[in-house]
Amino acid sequence: MSHLTDSQLAKLKAALEQHKQEIEQHFKDNGEENSLIGDSLKMSTGELSSVDNHPADSGTETFERSRDLGINIALNDELAEIDAALQRMEDGTYGVCIVSKQNIPYERLEAIPHTAYAVEYSPERSNSGERPVEEQVMTPPPAGAGQGRQEQSGRFDDAGAWDSVEDYGSASSPVTPPGQDTGEGDS
Numbered sequence: 001m002s003h004l005t006d007s008q009l010a011k012l013k014a015a016l017e018q019h020k021q022e023i024e025q026h027f028k029d030n031g032e033e034n035s036l037i038g039d040s041l042k043m044s045t046g047e048l049s050s051v052d053n054h055p056a057d058s059g060t061e062t063f064e065r066s067r068d069l070g071i072n073i074a075l076n077d078e079l080a081e082i083d084a085a086l087q088r089m090e091d092g093t094y095g096v097c098i099v100s101k102q103n104i105p106y107e108r109l110e111a112i113p114h115t116a117y118a119v120e121y122s123p124e125r126s127n128s129g130e131r132p133v134e135e136q137v138m139t140p141p142p143a144g145a146g147q148g149r150q151e152q153s154g155r156f157d158d159a160g161a162w163d164s165v166e167d168y169g170s171a172s173s174p175v176t177p178p179g180q181d182t183g184e185g186d187s
Contacts, residue, residue: 003103004095013089015113020082023075030068081114088116097121 004012088094095104099121108119117123 004106004109008106009089009094012094012109012113013086016082016085019113020079020086023079023082026075027072078114081116084116085114
């Protein structure tokens with residue numbers, strides 16, 4: 001911690017405590033970590049039955065619950081990181097990378113006060129430069145894919161769809177299909 005001045009350390013501690021308070025307020029406002037997330041859908045929505053609801057309503061509720069759970073998990077993780085940073089301040093090890101033991105620059109600490117890593121050793125950067133494993137099994141797109149693909153394939157695109165379909169008529173104006181001429185005297 002020797003590379004941080006007392007005023008820098010005080011500013012960082014205030015930022016950590018402020019952010020911790022905001023996260024704790026989130027949990028307080030939303031009912032202690034959204035305790036109803038683990039309950040049944042019927043309990044969390046307050047509905048007596050889901051029979052009268054449209055299936056999309058249940059899908060929306062499921063999505064909302066999973067989103068809320070994801071937010072809570074991320075905030076819990078961040079709260080644990082903030083607590084760990086405050087503990088490192090107490091121990092006198094705050095501002096030192098836990099992997100390389102190098103000083104973490106003040107600018108990085110100012111941007112992410114709860115970080116315990118120098119940029120080079122950050123877990124989020126561990127896969128930098130590597131391509132996703134999925135790309136090893138992906139097949140290349142067909143020739144001509146991209147701009148102008150539909151023109152080369154002989155198919156029509158949305159812009160030309162009506163022009164091709166109107167030859168067959170519409171509900172308001174019946175049209176004889178191409179190639180089927182009706183002769184006036186064919187009875």
